[in-house]
Amino acid sequence: MKILFQTCKFRQFPSHRNMSIKTFIFLDSETTGLPFRESNKTRITELCFIAVQSDHISVGVFPRIQNKLHFCFNPRKFIDPEASQVTGLTNELLEHQTEFDASCFNVMREFLNVHRKPICLVAHNGDRFDYPILKAEIYKTGNEMLDEVLCVDSLLAFRYLHDNVLKNDTPVEEEVASNASVHLDDGFDDILNNVVDNIELQKCAKLTVEEIQKMNETTPIKKKTDYKFVKLAGVKRKIFVERPSFTLGNLYQRLTSKLPLDAHRAESDVNMLIECAAKVGQPFVDWCNSNAKRFCDIPMMVPGKPIGK
Structure with missing residues (x-):
């Protein structure tokens, strides 16, 4: 064996x-x-x-x-x-x-x-x-x-x-206006994920076990900011939809x-x-x-x- x-x-x-x-x-x-x-x-x-x-x-x-x-x-x-x-x-x-x-x-x-x-x-x-x-x-x-x-x-x-399979099969529940805020596909989410550990350490002393576990398992949420919709040639854009837990x-x-x-x-x-x-x-x-x-x-x-x- x-x-x-x-x-x-x-x-x-x-x-x-x-x-x-x-x-x-x-x-x-x-x-x-x-x-x-x-x-x-x-x-x-x-x-x-x-x-x-x-x-x-x-x-x-x-x-x-x-x-x-x-x-x-x-x-x-x-x-x-x-x-x-x-x-x-x-x-x-x-x-x-x-x-x-x-x-x-x-x-x-x-x-x-x-x-x-x-x-x-x-x-x-x-x-x-x-x-x-x-x-x-x-x-x-x-x-x-x-x-x-x-x-x-x-x-x-x-x-x-x-991001690549499931969301294409699930209808979006929130109606998105034609002038909705957008974010560029510039890797910001990746940067945010890399620094989340430091943010967690600063807050951990005030959190319960359940809150910390939930934070560890949840994708950091990027705060929505008002943007003006600007057409940029050759730049990929996405409608910002809040990512689920x-x-x-x-x-x-x-x-x-x-x-x-x-x-x-x-x-x-x-x-x-x-x-x-x-x-x-x-x-x-x-x-x-x-x-x-x-x-x-x-x-x-x-x-x-x-x-x-």
Whole structure:
């Protein structure tokens, strides 16, 4: 049986770009708090994996075939009261649960190993939250993931798909006047996204856990400004329409027309994410095949260094 978790230095496998993803493993984690409030010493309190075949996502129906792995962990550290309020998990409830140790890692390894390869992890805001924290937990057990395990951040996927696929199939609800404000396609949104981390750090001390998570998962909104409509030769222009929220709950409600499930319960969040992916279908699978990267290359959460850097 081929082992998918191994030291990252072994790079003798063919590029995943030559192979389509066969299995998606959607995941969500709940934690002791937010890393910047805990000096990047955050621990996982709940972790849920649900594996589905990629071709079942492609057909656009919530997959009947699912394989699940669900852990609750004793973090061996104090859980932020606000995190407990959000997740429903307290130190008292988790007192007799195992901590995230080598035995749990071995179970995770075997769970991934029984599924068809290539395997790709999927987490919402995974690049900036779930993956760096999970990688730190795995590192504490003395293990690392092999190159073959891929990953994508579904937050990035749905932002892209909204701009390039989904919005073309969704009628615009707001009427746009002929003299509506416009903005140039000059990359301003990209610049705004690059500086949002600094803005968040200035405000974070006054925000609750839920507010910060919502801010992390929401595309920064550019304030509308009154512009005079000026014709510029050779310059691409767009009608400015406010971009929707991409928090998992809002995304789920927008795509499925249903109220969100029990938010911040790991399995509920994973099921919502799977349903969103299945609602989009083949375009979601195509995006993942084009943008998947190795979990091995995700920067690990370490003290004194911003996550994702």
